[in-house]
Amino acid sequence: MAEPLSFLRGLSLSTLCTGAAFALGFANQSLLARELGPQAFGTLRIWFTTVMLVGLIAGEWLNRGSAYAVGVERQRGVVLANMWLYGLLLTGLLLPLCWLGSRLELPLDLAGSGWVILAGLIGLTVMQRGGLGIILGEDRISLHASIPLAFIATYLAGNGLSHLRGGLALAQVLDNWLLAVALAAVVAAVPMLRGAKLRFDGAAFRRMFEVGGRGSASVVIIFLLFRSDIYLIDHFLGETQVGVYAVALIFAELVQRLPNIAGVVLLPKVIRGEDGDDALSLRVAQGTLIFGLAASTLLAAVAEPVIELAFEGYGVAYVPLLWMLPGLVFSGFGSVLNVKLAGQGYPAVTVWAPAAALAVNVGANLALIPVLGLRGAALATSVAYALWALIVTGAFLRRSGLGWRAFLDLSRIWRG
Numbered sequence: 001m002a003e004p005l006s007f008l009r010g011l012s013l014s015t016l017c018t019g020a021a022f023a024l025g026f027a028n029q030s031l032l033a034r035e036l037g038p039q040a041f042g043t044l045r046i047w048f049t050t051v052m053l054v055g056l057i058a059g060e061w062l063n064r065g066s067a068y069a070v071g072v073e074r075q076r077g078v079v080l081a082n083m084w085l086y087g088l089l090l091t092g093l094l095l096p097l098c099w100l101g102s103r104l105e106l107p108l109d110l111a112g113s114g115w116v117i118l119a120g121l122i123g124l125t126v127m128q129r130g131g132l133g134i135i136l137g138e139d140r141i142s143l144h145a146s147i148p149l150a151f152i153a154t155y156l157a158g159n160g161l162s163h164l165r166g167g168l169a170l171a172q173v174l175d176n177w178l179l180a181v182a183l184a185a186v187v188a189a190v191p192m193l194r195g196a197k198l199r200f201d202g203a204a205f206r207r208m209f210e211v212g213g214r215g216s217a218s219v220v221i222i223f224l225l226f227r228s229d230i231y232l233i234d235h236f237l238g239e240t241q242v243g244v245y246a247v248a249l250i251f252a253e254l255v256q257r258l259p260n261i262a263g264v265v266l267l268p269k270v271i272r273g274e275d276g277d278d279a280l281s282l283r284v285a286q287g288t289l290i291f292g293l294a295a296s297t298l299l300a301a302v303a304e305p306v307i308e309l310a311f312e313g314y315g316v317a318y319v320p321l322l323w324m325l326p327g328l329v330f331s332g333f334g335s336v337l338n339v340k341l342a343g344q345g346y347p348a349v350t351v352w353a354p355a356a357a358l359a360v361n362v363g364a365n366l367a368l369i370p371v372l373g374l375r376g377a378a379l380a381t382s383v384a385y386a387l388w389a390l391i392v393t394g395a396f397l398r399r400s401g402l403g404w405r406a407f408l409d410l411s412r413i414w415r416g
Contacts (some may be wrong), residue, residue: 017145018257021152028156029250030310033243035168038314042234042243043170046107049230051121053223058090059126060219063133065212069204070137078201080189082208083130085200091123107234117174124181131188143191151184214346221354222338225361225384226331229377232365237373245374247317251303252324255295259288259332278400281340283413285333285393290410292329300325320378327382334389337396349395357388 033041062083069079098119102110110118128147135144158176162168234242304318311317341350361384368376397407 017142017149021145021149022254022257024149024152024156026250026310028152028159029247031156031159031163032168032173033247033311033314035163036170036173036243038240038243040170040239040243041246042239042241043109044173045230045242045246045249046234046239047118047174049227050108051118051125053220053227054122055125055129056216056220056223058122059086059129060216061209061212062086062126062130063212064215064219065208065210066130066133067137068211069208070134075201075204076134076138078199078204079134079208081200082205083127083134086205087123087127087130090126091119094119094122107231112171114174117178120178121174121181124178124185128181128185128188131185135188135191140191147184147188150187151180154183155180215342215350218338218342218346218350218354221351221358222388225354225358225388226381228358228362229365229381232362232369233374233377236369241374244314244317245320245377247307247311247314248321248324248374248378251299251307251317251321252328255292255299255325255328256331256335258291258295259335278340278396278402281337281396282400282402282407285336285340285396286407286410286413288332288336289329290413292332296325296329316374320374323375323378324382327385330386330389332389334385334392337389338392340396341392341399344399347395347399349392353391353395354388356391357384360384360387 032044036044066079066083069075095116098110098115101108101118102115108114108118128151132144132147135147155176158179159168159173162172162176230242230245233245300322303321304315307318307321308315338350341347361380364380364383365377368380370376372379393407397403
């Protein structure tokens, strides 16, 4: 009984912080969408997707490896030193690469100081996520949830002040973003310094890379599964339509929030062997299935007037959102069970399942976007989400010795 209660306490704290972060983020996105307009808002979404993708490729192993090294080996000081050294070296490498990118034709306009901002955003994001890995490894869930809250509060405040001073432009938004992620990285670092003896350890660094590297491939592929359609929409339809689609994604991310929180709370417990009989993971996945069904039904009913009110001029985003909702129900419990498998050492299915779904997603997007526009992109993504979740859930059930009937028996949640 202790494990479910501990999980619920962690989930409650994370949900409160994440709920506050989502509310502030929603207000921030509403402000940006209105002030920037669909085209610049679409450009900002491409920036965000690019920073996250490169950050995951370059540093997700650090996040995963840090959680392992701290959670299992208790080497916080060593991990901190390794993380900061790697972050500084990475930023130094990114600066000339981004400068070179500013001379090439890329989806992002890196003219002026844009190349410096891109390098800074990626480097700081990697360091922030590395810090989050350390915090997660120590199972400090409330602190882990407060870092994104500090980030979005700072980001919104910066954008709000810029708006009051005469209006927002994309360059100002990027500056505010850089300031916010820098503050979040500092907020993540300060609590970890207490009692830590900083020293670089090459052997620990290699172990972090080996452990984190197994999971980073899975995370990068899953991110592409969820967000590769941004680049395909930009290619076929342009940045303005990316801006419209981004509004649909804001509401879709609401459905994905609770499963993501549940996964964060569940992972350290799986790593520590506190879910040896798989009962906790099964009940969490069933809970996210119920939440996904309820949240999707509610969104289908109320999202259209909310979009018209909060995102004036983006009303057409409601249609692609509707086509996303079935896939979001599947991706919720799929995400939770993927975390369970990840905590068991990233079996091969955690890589090939999202890779197969990504291939389906890209192929379907290439076929459907030119014909159906944003509705085609949403439909392709929804099908791919469902495929991924079904494969991952099947793998979990086989490893647990359970069947689909057990998974669909939702009364287990209340039976305990």
